[in-house]
Amino acid sequence: MSYITNHLPTAELQALDAAHHMHPFTTNDELAEKGARIITKAKGVFLTDSEGNEILDGMAGLWCVNIGYGRQEMADVAARQMLELNYYNTFFMTSHVPAIALATEIAKLAPGDLNHVFFAGSGSEANDTNIRMVRTYWAMKDKPEKSHIISRKNAYHGSSMGSGSLGGMTYMHEQGGMPIPGIHHINQPDWWAEGGDQTPEAFGLARAQELEAKILELGADNVAAFIGEPVQGAGGVIVPPSTYWPEIQRICDKYDVLIIADEVICGFGRTGNWFGSQTMGIKPHIMTIAKGLSSGYQPIGGSIVCDEIAEVIGSGEFNHGYTYSGHPVCSAVALENLRIMQDEKILDHVNNVAAPALQEGLDKLAEHPLVGGVNVSGMMASLPLSPRKETRSKFAGAAGTVGYMCRERCFANNLVMRHVGDRMIISPPLVITPEEIGTFMTRATKALDETYTALK
Numbered sequence: 001m002s003y004i005t006n007h008l009p010t011a012e013l014q015a016l017d018a019a020h021h022m023h024p025f026t027t028n029d030e031l032a033e034k035g036a037r038i039i040t041k042a043k044g045v046f047l048t049d050s051e052g053n054e055i056l057d058g059m060a061g062l063w064c065v066n067i068g069y070g071r072q073e074m075a076d077v078a079a080r081q082m083l084e085l086n087y088y089n090t091f092f093m094t095s096h097v098p099a100i101a102l103a104t105e106i107a108k109l110a111p112g113d114l115n116h117v118f119f120a121g122s123g124s125e126a127n128d129t130n131i132r133m134v135r136t137y138w139a140m141k142d143k144p145e146k147s148h149i150i151s152r153k154n155a156y157h158g159s160s161m162g163s164g165s166l167g168g169m170t171y172m173h174e175q176g177g178m179p180i181p182g183i184h185h186i187n188q189p190d191w192w193a194e195g196g197d198q199t200p201e202a203f204g205l206a207r208a209q210e211l212e213a214k215i216l217e218l219g220a221d222n223v224a225a226f227i228g229e230p231v232q233g234a235g236g237v238i239v240p241p242s243t244y245w246p247e248i249q250r251i252c253d254k255y256d257v258l259i260i261a262d263e264v265i266c267g268f269g270r271t272g273n274w275f276g277s278q279t280m281g282i283k284p285h286i287m288t289i290a291k292g293l294s295s296g297y298q299p300i301g302g303s304i305v306c307d308e309i310a311e312v313i314g315s316g317e318f319n320h321g322y323t324y325s326g327h328p329v330c331s332a333v334a335l336e337n338l339r340i341m342q343d344e345k346i347l348d349h350v351n352n353v354a355a356p357a358l359q360e361g362l363d364k365l366a367e368h369p370l371v372g373g374v375n376v377s378g379m380m381a382s383l384p385l386s387p388r389k390e391t392r393s394k395f396a397g398a399a400g401t402v403g404y405m406c407r408e409r410c411f412a413n414n415l416v417m418r419h420v421g422d423r424m425i426i427s428p429p430l431v432i433t434p435e436e437i438g439t440f441m442t443r444a445t446k447a448l449d450e451t452y453t454a455l456k
């Protein structure tokens with residue numbers, strides 16, 4: 001047994017990390033050259049690293065720590081649940097109180113007739129479930145050929161074979177033989193990068209109408225579902241023009257195509273409502289959830305399913321499930337997270353305090369010579385960097401070079417702001433205070449200034 005603790009020197013931890021720990025989305029060279037930043041603890045919106053730096057987490061981890069870090073109540077619930085029932089499954093006619101209570105609470109919060117929850121361990125797993133669920137649904141309605149799923153380029157739906165195929169990131173498809181058959185991708189509604197001279201409204205409509213063209217190309221009788229994030233997150237916080245989702249809804253209604261809203265980032269308050277579908281006026285048949293469901297305190301995800309699909313699927317046996325579907329500790333912790341969100345009125349805080357303060361700060365950052373625009377929905381935002389904001393121009397050279405530089409300057413100034421290409425991404429814990437947003441803006445401005453100077 002090796003005794004590796006926070007007390008080892010950073011360099012030693014980094015060397016062990018590089019030697020034994022394979023990281024997602026990271027190269028060995030990067031790890032060997034720079035060493036990973038080692039996070040040792042966190043409280044509220046601040047992380048502490050192994051050198052004692054206090055870092056403002058402008059990303060809420062990976063868009064997930066909505067209620068902030070280090071909450072005693074969450075630890076207490078986890079400990080209590082581990083002692084009472086640390087594990088049991090939900091297969092073969094068994095259940096337990098944490099899964100029952102969590103499903104009931106989610107059904108209460110979800111809009112319309114989304115009254116049923118199929119639990120998974122993550123967003124990726126839940127989207128894999130969704131592929132099987134919508135195909136099984138149509139097959140059970142004697143339409144097995146209605147099996148194709150339409151998604152968008154540059155969408156992110158997870159990293160497994162199924163969810164990675166639903167995603168539209170070509171650099172992911174290049175590894176491991178994705179996409180799996182029967183998944184198609186239309187263009188995304190990214191007006192800032194791809195809208196040219198069109199108005200956002202005309203562009204949004206045109207991009208939505210690509211769905212109709214794709215349905216007609218495949219034949220409506222062959223199309224099971226359309227999947228989309230209400231606001232694309234990992235693709236660069238792409239807030240669609242106001243015309244986009246109403247047109248998508250019209251088209252899906254017209255051709256009897258199910259809508260899967262991937263709420264893994266948007267769900268649980270990120271856009272100012274419980275779900276991004278409410279913010280964007282979407283009426284989905286299935287919503288994918290994870291991340292903010294437990295604020296990242298335990299790994300849990302799921303699919304919230306409408307009455308009709310749950311009835312049809314349940315009329316036979318759905319041969320699908322995960323050992324940890326509805327895991328009791330994860331469920332109890334997620335339920336406590338939802339209690340805190342409601343008792344502390346975190347949505348009111350978002351809408352009345354945090355989101356207006358964030359918007360005000362971002363509007364100021366938009367005046368910076370390096371910032372080409374602002375995309376924002378509630379507490380998720382992006383700042384596309386540009387050498388000429390008037391024309392929304394891109395930098396010469398490899399995409400992402402300037403974004404990477406800026407991310408590094410953020411790190412150096414004790415701020416986590418991620419980059420997607422040359423866009424800077426912001427998604428802080430929802431509980432962030434105006435004062436902390438002020439600290440965010442000061443550090444972000446310094447990082448932008450330093451990047452700008454380095455580019456001269």
Ligand code: PLP
Pocket residue numbers: 062121122123124125127156157158159229233234262263264265290291301
């Ligand atoms: N869907 C969306 C919209 C996501 O942003 C993510 C993760 O970032 C996923 C699905 C995958 O979730 P997980 O990483 O929990 O598998």
